[in-house]
Structures are given as structure tokens and as C-alpha cells.
Amino acid sequence: LNNREITKILINTELAQFGDALLNFAYSTAVTQTSGHPQGVKVSDRILASAAVKAGLRKLLPRRVDRGDVANSVEALLGHAWLAKAISLDEIVNYLKPESLDPAENFCRLAALALSKLEK
Amino acid sequence: LNNREITKILINTELAQFGDALLNFAYSTAVTQTSGHPQGVKVSDRILASAAVKAGLRKLLPRRVDRGDVANSVEALLGHAWLAKAISLDEIVNYLKPESLDPAENFCRLAALALSKLEK
Numbered sequence: 001l002n003n004r005e006i007t008k009i010l011i012n013t014e015l016a017q018f019g020d021a022l023l024n025f026a027y028s029t030a031v032t033q034t035s036g037h038p039q040g041v042k043v044s045d046r047i048l049a050s051a052a053v054k055a056g057l058r059k060l061l062p063r064r065v066d067r068g069d070v071a072n073s074v075e076a077l078l079g080h081a082w083l084a085k086a087i088s089l090d091e092i093v094n095y096l097k098p099e100s101l102d103p104a105e106n107f108c109r110l111a112a113l114a115l116s117k118l119e120k
Numbered sequence: 121l122n123n124r125e126i127t128k129i130l131i132n133t134e135l136a137q138f139g140d141a142l143l144n145f146a147y148s149t150a151v152t153q154t155s156g157h158p159q160g161v162k163v164s165d166r167i168l169a170s171a172a173v174k175a176g177l178r179k180l181l182p183r184r185v186d187r188g189d190v191a192n193s194v195e196a197l198l199g200h201a202w203l204a205k206a207i208s209l210d211e212i213v214n215y216l217k218p219e220s221l222d223p224a225e226n227f228c229r230l231a232a233l234a235l236s237k238l239e240k
Contacts, residue, residue: 017160018148025145028138038199040137079158089209 001118007060009080009118016072019079023048023107026089030096043107045071051107055115074111081114121238127180129200129238136192139199143168143227146209150216163227165191171227175235194231201234 001009009015028040048071052058057073081087095110121129129135148160168191172178177193201207215230 012158014158014160018152018158019160021141021145021148021160025141028141032138032203038132038134038138038203040134040139040141083152083158 003060006115006118007062010057010060010073010076011062011069012076012080013072015076015079017075018083019072019075019077022079022082022089022092023075026092027096030093033093034097034099047104047107048072048074050102050104051111054104054108055111057111057115074107077111077114077118081117084118086117087114123180126235126238127182130177130180130193130196131182131189132196132200133192135196135199137195138203139192139195139197142199142202142209142212143195146212147216149209149213153213154217154219167224167227168192168194170222170224171231174224174228175231177231177235194227197231197234197238201237204238206237207234 023043024041027043031039031041045068049067052070052074055074057077058070061070061073078087078092082089082092091113092110095113096106098106100106143163144161147163151159151161165188169187172190172194175194177197178190181190181193198207198212202209202212211233212230215233216226218226220226
């Protein structure tokens with residue numbers, strides 16, 4: 001995919017809504033497996049927006065977007081990558097497992113992975 | 121598992137929170153695959169509570185519970201079954217795909233399946 005096609009994915013709000021369900025489930029699974037007890041956790045827009053900037057997604061987005069749109073771009077990207085079978089649920093969960101000082105770091109590496117798979 | 125052990129699962133609120141993320145993602149996937157365009161959808165307590173009653177979960181719950189608790193029991197049951205690898209994500213999604221007149225019907229059949237696997 002070229003940059004223009006990727007931008008179209010990143011600003012797709014339906015994909016973002018699907019990706020929201022995907023990432024909440026994958027993150028809940030990662031936290032459950034790491035901690036050893038079941039948890040349902042939601043990923044915050046603050047963390048996703050920070051990951052989007054670090055992963056270089058921001059520059060593929062239109063100039064005037066708010067933090068919610070930037071956060072949505074990570075959800076849309078992962079939603080698309082999973083639906084297109086470019087990335088598996090297990091892969092996503094494994095990327096979200098490591099404990100790091102900055103919680104956006106795992107989402108950044110995950111977004112960078114998905115982006116590299118779509119750019120191929 | 122005996123009835124007492126199953127009741128313990130059904131009233132576990134942490135499992136219900138995990139199961140909430142699981143069912144929202146599975147249902148979003150089912151609706152996305154059936155309709156052909158990405159959607160993120162939440163399963164309502166009304167539908168889950170109706171499914172719980174139809175699937176016979178209600179009689180395994182303490183007498184005094186509200187509708188939210190009854191709905192949670194389906195989420196906790198499926199969350200446990202998935203974490204215990206008694207049921208796969210693909211199986212859950214496939215149960216949620218058929219369009220039926222009563223949207224609780226699919227969740228009822230799914231809950232009955234999970235219950236039968238745990239009772240073994």
C-alpha cells in the first residue's frame with residue numbers, strides 16, 4: 001500500500017471502532033496472562049495517541065486532527081491489519097505483554113509492526 | 121465442574137469484565153464478517169440477561185441478583201471458557217454470526233455450549 005492508501009485506512013472511523021474492540025480485548029488478555037488473574041481493561045486515548053506519534057503515524061494523518069483522531073488511527077491500523085490477516089491476535093497479545101516504563105511503548109512497537117506489514 | 125464451582129465462576133466480576141472485552145470483540149467480528157464492513161458493537165445487558173435465562177444460567181445464580189449480574193454471568197462464563205481453552209475465539213464468532221429474529225438466541229446457544237463443556 002502507498003501512503004495515500006494507508007492514510008485512508010488511518011482515518012476510517014468504522015475501522016477504528018472495530019479496532020477499539022480488538023485492542024481492548026488483546027490488552028485485557030495480555031494483562032490477564034501477565035498478572036495471572038482476569039481483567040478487563042480499556043486502552044486510553046492518551047496512550048494510543050502517544051504511540052501513534054512515536055510510531056510515525058502522525059505524519060500520515062491530515063494536518064488538523066485532534067487527539068481522539070490520532071488515537072483512532074492506531075485502532076484503525078490494527079483493526080485493518082487483523083481483518084486482512086496481516087497480523088494475528090496472538091502476535092498482538094505478545095506485543096502488549098512486556099511491562100515497560102512507558103505504557104505507550106508496546107503500542108508504538110505494535111503500530112510500527114502493522115505499518116511495516118501494510119507498506120510491503 | 122459441579123454446580124457450586126460453576127456458580128463461583130458465574131459471579132466472578134473480574135471474569136465478567138474480561139468476558140465483556142471478549143464478547144464485544146467476538147460480536148464485532150461476527151457483525152463485521154456478516155455485513156462485510158467493519159463495525160465495533162457492544163453487547164447490551166438486556167440481550168445477555170435474556171440469553172442467561174434461556175440458557176438456564178439463572179438458576180445457578182444466587183436468588184437476589186439484578187439484571188446486570190445476570191448479564192455478567194454470561195460474560196464470566198465465556199471469559200472462563202476461553203481462558204481455559206474450552207472454547208476458541210473462532211467458535212464464539214461462528215455462534216454469533218447467524219442472523220436470528222431474537223438477538224439473544226445466539227448468545228443463549230453459545231452460553232449453553234460453554235456450560236456443557238464446563239459441566240463435563
